Amino acid sequence: MEVPILKQGLYLIASxxxxxxxxxxxxxxxxxxxxxxKFRARGVIVDVTVLDVMDSFASRTLRDLAHMTRLRGAETxxxxxxxxxxxxxxxxxxxxxxxxxxxxxxxxxxxxxxKTKRHTSRG
Amino acid sequence: xxxxxxxxxxxxxxxxxxxxxxxxPDDESTVSLLRELVNHLRKNRTQLREEWARRITAAKLLGxxxxxxxxxxxxxxxxxxxxxxxTGAVEALQAYARDLSERIIPRGVETDEVVGIVLLLRDVLAxxxxxxxxxxxxxxxxxxxxxxxxxxxxxxxxxxGFVQERERIIRQQQEAIRELSTPVLQVRERLLILPIxxxxxxxxxxxxxxxxxxxxxxxxxxxxxxxxxGVAAMDATVANHLVQTVEASRLLGATVIVTGLSPExxxxxxxxxxxxxxxxxxxxxxxxxxxxxxxxxxxxTPFSEVSxxxx
Amino acid sequence: xxxxxxxxxxxxxxxxxxxQKGRELATELGFVSTDSTLLATAISExxxxxxxxxxxxxxxxxxxxxxxxxxITVVARDKGPGIxxxxxxxxxxxxxxGGLGLGLPGVKRMMDEFHLVSDANNGTKVTIxxxxx
Numbered sequence: 001m002e003v004p005i006l007k008q009g010l011y012l013i014a015s016x017x018x019x020x021x022x023x024x025x026x027x028x029x030x031x032x033x034x035x036x037x038k039f040r041a042r043g044v045i046v047d048v049t050v051l052d053v054m055d056s057f058a059s060r061t062l063r064d065l066a067h068m069t070r071l072r073g074a075e076t077x078x079x080x081x082x083x084x085x086x087x088x089x090x091x092x093x094x095x096x097x098x099x100x101x102x103x104x105x106x107x108x109x110x111x112x113x114x115k116t117k118r119h120t121s122r123g
Numbered sequence: 124x125x126x127x128x129x130x131x132x133x134x135x136x137x138x139x140x141x142x143x144x145x146x147x148p149d150d151e152s153t154v155s156l157l158r159e160l161v162n163h164l165r166k167n168r169t170q171l172r173e174e175w176a177r178r179i180t181a182a183k184l185l186g187x188x189x190x191x192x193x194x195x196x197x198x199x200x201x202x203x204x205x206x207x208x209x210t211g212a213v214e215a216l217q218a219y220a221r222d223l224s225e226r227i228i229p230r231g232v233e234t235d236e237v238v239g240i241v242l243l244l245r246d247v248l249a250x251x252x253x254x255x256x257x258x259x260x261x262x263x264x265x266x267x268x269x270x271x272x273x274x275x276x277x278x279x280x281x282x283x284g285f286v287q288e289r290e291r292i293i294r295q296q297q298e299a300i301r302e303l304s305t306p307v308l309q310v311r312e313r314l315l316i317l318p319i320x321x322x323x324x325x326x327x328x329x330x331x332x333x334x335x336x337x338x339x340x341x342x343x344x345x346x347x348x349x350x351x352x353g354v355a356a357m358d359a360t361v362a363n364h365l366v367q368t369v370e371a372s373r374l375l376g377a378t379v380i381v382t383g384l385s386p387e388x389x390x391x392x393x394x395x396x397x398x399x400x401x402x403x404x405x406x407x408x409x410x411x412x413x414x415x416x417x418x419x420x421x422x423x424t425p426f427s428e429v430s431x432x433x434x
Numbered sequence: 435x436x437x438x439x440x441x442x443x444x445x446x447x448x449x450x451x452x453x454q455k456g457r458e459l460a461t462e463l464g465f466v467s468t469d470s471t472l473l474a475t476a477i478s479e480x481x482x483x484x485x486x487x488x489x490x491x492x493x494x495x496x497x498x499x500x501x502x503x504x505x506i507t508v509v510a511r512d513k514g515p516g517i518x519x520x521x522x523x524x525x526x527x528x529x530x531x532g533g534l535g536l537g538l539p540g541v542k543r544m545m546d547e548f549h550l551v552s553d554a555n556n557g558t559k560v561t562i563x564x565x566x567x
Binding site for chain 3: 221287291333
């Protein structure tokens with residue numbers, strides 16, 4: 001299942017709609033890394049609200065995604081991790097270190113606004 | 124070498140034979156004796172049950188029940204008792220014991236009362252067996268051989284069932300107390316405080332984390348202050364739980380500030396090598412709240428300074 | 435009334451199927467949602483290990499009862515090369531952080547019971563159990 005990627009201003013928003021297989025996740029990672037360059041995006045939001053499990057593979061792929069987009073000039077924020085999912089992740093030792101997180105889409109947008117403003121300071 | 128081989132096979136034969144000679148546990152005579160017993164108990168049901176109820180009252184057991192309730196329970200226990208003697212199916216009695224416990228525990232019936240009434244029933248029935256078979260001592264002995272183990276098993280089942288049910292209720296209450304003892308408080312928009320008081324074990328630490336994570340989501344919190352001033356000691360397991368709580372909160376987009384670490388706990392954390400870089404700590408709760416407000420973009424100014432400023 | 439499901443694990447899509455089945459059963463038995471998630475996550479890791487190290491295998495999910503407790507047992511087994519150094523595999527930080535797979539210490543942390551048998555001839559069998567609270 002393909003994850004739709006929307007362009008909104010300087011940001012790309014990927015809202016995961018259903019449980020994803022490994023292949024789907026890798027597609028998403030590669031698609032975002034490519035589109036960041038194509039649309040000259042400054043920020044990426046990946047909304048994982050619907051994911052009811054985040055295992056080592058998903059976690060690592062999201063981390064790679066964040067690092068890849070950063071290398072291509074865009075900050076990534078993962079939004080919508082559910083409380084139970086977060087609880088299971090830390091027990092498994094998956095803490096998404098070095099990756100920014102926010103409560104939901106709204107918070108993610110606010111986070112990116114703040115973060116990208118620093119780089120584009122109107123001075 | 125040949126000798127040894129023969130000897131070994133002999134040993135083997137010896138080892139097996141006693142097992143073969145063991146009588147099956149439920150031999151026919153025991154079964155037929157139990158059947159006779161059950162018939163006797165059924166025939167004299169009314170009289171024995173009344174005798175039992177009288178003994179219960181005399182022993183001042185089940186005082187929390189009215190005499191009608193007590194008699195109804197006694198009837199039902201009696202019939203189950205006889206049924207278990209007959210079928211040997213302890214499951215029915217187990218289920219009954221649980222059901223009975225569920226009904227009478229909330230009314231303050233104690234373990235000794237439950238064990239007491241079952242033992243009384245055992246005695247009442249044993250006496251009636253004595254009375255019936257006293258002329259034939261041999262038969263009486265055999266009847267008692269069949270009756271006693273069965274009766275003891277029943278007493279055991281009821282007692283264990285009762286204690287288990289009590290333990291279940293205690294566990295439930297502990298759970299409820301735990302929930303009450305870790306309130307997640309919203310002090311202002313987007314700021315939660317979690318004051319922890321008392322002993323934290325693994326289970327409580329886990330529950331606390333779950334509650335906090337749910338709280339972060341429902342209150343849309345951005346900053347959480349966990350105050351552990353009221354926690355006297357912390358072992359490595361609990362310390363790791365605390366670190367996990369901090370990490371899980373971050374995954375939801377919230378920053379955690381830990382306040383009130385005692386010197387002892389600070390030492391524990393250092394000794395076990397907890398990654399303090401991940402933990403944002405501030406000396407006391409007040410300092411923690413100030414730091415939280417700073418993170419949230421509030422500026423706290425003393426009132427006196429405000430009034431001094433030109434308007 | 436015992437519920438039982440066997441899910442063959444041959445590709446990454448089966449990983450999703452296996453963990454969904456686990457969550458389904460947990461929900462059916464009345465597990466709290468945190469515990470359903472822990473179970474589903476553990477199953478996901480075990481299924482993933484099968485694919486990564488043995489290519490295929492199966493996952494058995496079954497409801498269990500002991501006294502008045504209800505729980506779920508999951509058995510993940512494969513005929514793969516086996517784990518040569520079990521104590522190393524059970525060491526925290528050996529696997530998940532480097533992204534090499536396994537993640538067994540984490541799975542153990544999430545469960546109430548954990549049992550691992552593995553050798554080069556018979557492959558690997560991981561048995562985990564989670565009780566309803």
